[in-house]
Amino acid sequence: MYSQFVDTGSDGQKGGQDASEQERAFQARIDEGISIEPKDWMPEKYRKTLVRQISQHAHSEIVGMLPEGNWITRAPSLRRKLILLAKVQDEAGHGLYLYSAAETLGASRDDLLDALHDGRAKYSSIFNYPTLTWADIGAIGWLVDGAAIMNQVPLCRCSYGPYARAMVRVCKEESFHQRQGYELLLEMVNGTEEQKAMAQDALNRWWWPSLMMFGPADGDSVHTQQSMAWKIKRHTNDELRQRFIDQTVPQAHYLGLSIPDPDLRWNEETGHYEIGEIDWDEFWNVVNGNGPCNRERLAARRTAYEDGAWVREAARAHAEKRQKRRAAA
Amino acid sequence: MNTREQQQFEYLLRLGDSDLILGQRLSAWLGHAPVLEEEMATGNVALDLVGQARSWLSLAGELEAQGRDADRLAYFRDAFDYRNVLITERPNGDYAYTIMRQFLFDAYHYPLLQQLSGSAHEGIREVAAKSVKEVEYHVRRSSEWVIRMGDGTQESHQRIQAALDDLWMYTGEMLTPDDVDDALLEAGVGADLEQVAWSWHDRVRAVTEEATLTLPDESWMQQGGKQGRHTEHLGYILAEMQHLPRSYPDARW
Numbered sequence A: 001m002y003s004q005f006v007d008t009g010s011d012g013q014k015g016g017q018d019a020s021e022q023e024r025a026f027q028a029r030i031d032e033g034i035s036i037e038p039k040d041w042m043p044e045k046y047r048k049t050l051v052r053q054i055s056q057h058a059h060s061e062i063v064g065m066l067p068e069g070n071w072i073t074r075a076p077s078l079r080r081k082l083i084l085l086a087k088v089q090d091e092a093g094h095g096l097y098l099y100s101a102a103e104t105l106g107a108s109r110d111d112l113l114d115a116l117h118d119g120r121a122k123y124s125s126i127f128n129y130p131t132l133t134w135a136d137i138g139a140i141g142w143l144v145d146g147a148a149i150m151n152q153v154p155l156c157r158c159s160y161g162p163y164a165r166a167m168v169r170v171c172k173e174e175s176f177h178q179r180q181g182y183e184l185l186l187e188m189v190n191g192t193e194e195q196k197a198m199a200q201d202a203l204n205r206w207w208w209p210s211l212m213m214f215g216p217a218d219g220d221s222v223h224t225q226q227s228m229a230w231k232i233k234r235h236t237n238d239e240l241r242q243r244f245i246d247q248t249v250p251q252a253h254y255l256g257l258s259i260p261d262p263d264l265r266w267n268e269e270t271g272h273y274e275i276g277e278i279d280w281d282e283f284w285n286v287v288n289g290n291g292p293c294n295r296e297r298l299a300a301r302r303t304a305y306e307d308g309a310w311v312r313e314a315a316r317a318h319a320e321k322r323q324k325r326r327a328a329a
Numbered sequence B: 001m002n003t004r005e006q007q008q009f010e011y012l013l014r015l016g017d018s019d020l021i022l023g024q025r026l027s028a029w030l031g032h033a034p035v036l037e038e039e040m041a042t043g044n045v046a047l048d049l050v051g052q053a054r055s056w057l058s059l060a061g062e063l064e065a066q067g068r069d070a071d072r073l074a075y076f077r078d079a080f081d082y083r084n085v086l087i088t089e090r091p092n093g094d095y096a097y098t099i100m101r102q103f104l105f106d107a108y109h110y111p112l113l114q115q116l117s118g119s120a121h122e123g124i125r126e127v128a129a130k131s132v133k134e135v136e137y138h139v140r141r142s143s144e145w146v147i148r149m150g151d152g153t154q155e156s157h158q159r160i161q162a163a164l165d166d167l168w169m170y171t172g173e174m175l176t177p178d179d180v181d182d183a184l185l186e187a188g189v190g191a192d193l194e195q196v197a198w199s200w201h202d203r204v205r206a207v208t209e210e211a212t213l214t215l216p217d218e219s220w221m222q223q224g225g226k227q228g229r230h231t232e233h234l235g236y237i238l239a240e241m242q243h244l245p246r247s248y249p250d251a252r253w
Ligand SMILES: [Fe+2]
Pocket: A061, A090, A091, A094, A170, A174
């Protein structure tokens, strides 16, 4: 998912006696499934948590443009170039919806971007891995957009109205991206030996980082309970991860690719796949800035923002001049 | 192909290659644009141009009837077989340079497509009629940005003026007819570049005036793109763009 660890500002769920009358009414409303809108009263922690979650998600969309964007100029056919261009452009659109949703909670886009640029805000760890061959573009669509959908479809029913509505639009496009990614790989595995090797290599590199996208294991995820009560998270990390695995393993088999996990096995009794140990050490390192591309990604975003400052300034200055002229006329 | 078909083929390559190379240049901005809305807008224009390129090159391939489709033409021709106008291969530079390059091209592209929408050639007419709607937006957008930058801050004014000065010598080629342009005009298939030039000058004058920019004195104009003599940049563009299909010629993607 694109928001892997959102701090709720609380250690656990608050209810019953400590909660104020207003908070109880708020929770009751959520329990009834009535959506919260920008003008409604909401606990400060709910608002802050949502801003954190939505902005992490928005940042992920924007940073996520980089690993794929760098293949647009190298796409091997005009059709693929168009598909990838449209996809990366969609991700910019997702960022835009999400920043707008965060703005309904009183956050400003500039402040959120500042937090991204100076390293205070997080974005999905997955985008700190490099795209090394064309097959990676397929793997990202299939696995990364696939994992994002797994997380985001339930959020279409989350308690905060603007976020839920943004998710509805986003999910439609993400499922498109996933199909296109899978189709790209299907073409490759039916192609030359070199193409098959590229596809397998891509799966080898992207499999584990994709599983890490769902965030820490439930036992290590302290904020899940509060977020679930607020219905801004509808399933635990491990639940979603398991669903993703169960869905994806057969898809890999259909491609004729093998999952890079010697411990992977099908459990007849539970009806689920079981996987080997996730390398949480790697996960935390990537989260904390030591992934293969963390520095480059952040530097690229910072450079774009700083180099663009004069452009934004010019647009502002021109708009002001216009307004003044109109007022004078 | 007889001479007439050869000329039409050349003409279609010029249309397709200019779109493709400019689309290729623009697409390098994705992820790096000054503001999120511009990621979207640049992506839109790049999408339109690559899409149009695909249509023009398909027509070229059909006309040639040698089994080359749009991809074959895009990925397996070297620089000397490319027919894009030189301005499209200029590097992105800063955002002012990208915007000015776009504006100077759009101001030509739009009246060109308007004319081609009345071409005697059915395929050209159809592609032009579809594309002209897209390019109407391109030219509106790039004009607005030229005005914003020119009449924005001191810095933006300097940057966009510098871009105009630098790109000016690549504008003449678009507006100057050669034998191919003349032959196609005569056949009722191609555009009248004299009229395109009128429209171009009108727009460029009006927009730069509103943008408080100074038009460079008419000076020496670079030529050659339409005949396959390019700048050093095109080789790098093609090396990057064509790398995969050429490295794996048996592969389908
Ligand atoms: Fe997205």
